[in-house]
Amino acid sequence: MSGxxxxxxxxxxxxxxxxLAANLPFLNERIFAVGPRRSPKSIWWRFVELSAYALIVALAGRxxxxxxxxxxxLRWEFVAVWVCVMATLAFPGFVWRHLRRGT
Structure with a gap:
C-alpha cells in the first residue's frame, strides 16, 4: 500500500x-432476522438488534x-462517531417503520 x-x-x-445492518431491525419482525417472528416487535428489540449489528459491522471494519x-x-471519539453514524443510517428504516407505517 503506497501512502x-x-x-x-x-x-x-x-x-x-x-x-443494511442499520435498517435490518426495522424491515422485519423476526428477532435478529432469523429468530422467531414477533408481531409487532417492540422498539427495544429493534434497538438491541441495532446495537448488535453496529458491533458486528465495527468488528468487520476493524x-x-x-x-x-x-x-x-480505538478511542472514545471513534465510538461516539460510530454511534452517530449508525443512528443516522438507521433513520430511513425508523421513519418507514414508526412514522410512515404508524406501527
Whole structure:
C-alpha cells in the first residue's frame, strides 16, 4: 500500500454493510432476522438488534483495517462517531417503520 491509503472497495463494502445492518431491525419482525417472528416487535428489540449489528459491522471494519494494514487506536471519539453514524443510517428504516407505517 503506497501512502497508507485504504483501497476504495473496502470503504464501499463497510458502508453498504452498515446501511443494511442499520435498517435490518426495522424491515422485519423476526428477532435478529432469523429468530422467531414477533408481531409487532417492540422498539427495544429493534434497538438491541441495532446495537448488535453496529458491533458486528465495527468488528468487520476493524478486521478489514487490520488485514489491509496497521489498525489505528480505538478511542472514545471513534465510538461516539460510530454511534452517530449508525443512528443516522438507521433513520430511513425508523421513519418507514414508526412514522410512515404508524406501527
Amino acid at each position: 497508507g491509503l485504504v483501497p476504495a472497495w473496502s470503504v464501499v463494502v463497510i458502508l453498504l454493510l452498515a446501511v 478486521g478489514l483495517e487490520s488485514y489491509l494494514g496497521q489498525a489505528s487506536a
